[in-house]
Amino acid sequence: MKFKTVGLFVIIAVCMVLTFATAPHSAHAATLDSFTVTNIIIGSQCSDYSMTFDYTFTAQVAEYSGTDLVGYTVVDGNGVAVAASWQGFYPGGSYTDTRSFGPGDIINNFTARPLIFTFYDITTNPPAGQNNQAIFDAIVNQNAPVLATFTHDPAVASSYCASLPFIQPASSTSLATDGRINPDAGAPFVAYVVNNGLHVYYPQGNLRLVVSAEEIAAVGCPTSGAALIAQGNGVSVYRLADCSFQMQSASLNGEKIYILQFASLTDRTYRSVEVKP
Structure with a gap:
């Protein structure tokens, strides 16, 4: 492009x-x-x-x-x-x-x-x-x-x-010390790689969604667009055409959509943003 x-x-x-x-x-x-x-x-x-x-x-x-x-x-x-x-x-x-x-x-x-x-x-x-x-x-x-x-x-x-505020979308290339993918303050969910799959938790610590390695392998890498791997309790997990992952849910206040993308299960460099639906 x-x-x-x-x-x-x-x-x-x-x-x-x-x-x-x-x-x-x-x-x-x-x-x-x-x-x-x-x-x-x-x-x-x-x-x-x-x-x-x-x-x-x-x-x-x-x-x-x-x-x-x-x-x-x-x-x-x-x-x-x-x-x-x-x-x-x-x-x-x-x-x-x-x-x-x-x-x-x-x-x-x-x-x-x-x-x-x-x-x-x-x-x-x-x-x-x-x-x-x-x-x-x-x-x-x-x-x-x-x-x-x-x-x-x-x-x-x-x-x-120039006097208008500049609002930078949240992003990071580092991981929190507990291994979470997205150490964002105020994120509506927290994601971890577990046994080549994904475990997603509420911010309070309760388990929200489990995505198995088998579910990820079954989807593979789509040739274009986004392929749904799993969804539940308001969280959707996709695989993108470049084989990266995308997860999303409503923001904590319910007014926006929180979107998380990371490169792979082993290279968890990530970006995140909140957008209005």
Whole structure:
């Protein structure tokens, strides 16, 4: 996948591909090939910030009126909806779509940095138009596989946005001394590797879910998307196409989804994030 920047406008590719889901998905063959910010208008205050961007999408599966669908959402650092839209493309080719958001064409003004762009391989068409809450909800509620996620800090281009708080997603590459995979303060579950499987506990210490080595082996590594290994007591465990693992559940306050990804059962370098459903 190609990532481009124009002038001073920095686009950072998030290393993990997050699947915002609480249920298993079928695999889809769609790909997002590139994402480019083409224009930014700064104005005289942060609420004047306007962005235009292109994304190139390779369509492979006819899902709606003979087209393959892709949808995207933009949220700010607090998870507040900023923008959303979708498009359908005919299978067998790559297409570039140009989209934008800004004053008068935005769901909510952003309240924190950075802006997070998430592209989904959706299967049902949302309402027509762009940048309204109905479209945003229709895309997110499909629980579709995520094609790619990008992060953009508006303060890089506009000093007017520098006063907004920057909220860094929780992540770590170290392990707690008791061997847990995710030593995150406030995590809704704690995961351990046990006998080549996974034991998942509530923060209070009660066992929440057991995933056996046999269950993991039976799923293997999917060729694309995310394959459900096991779920129970509100926790879902997936294997991703790069053979890494993803676990998720509702956050402690129930308002967000906590997502944990780690490389393997032996290399438990991990990343975690909480997102609004």
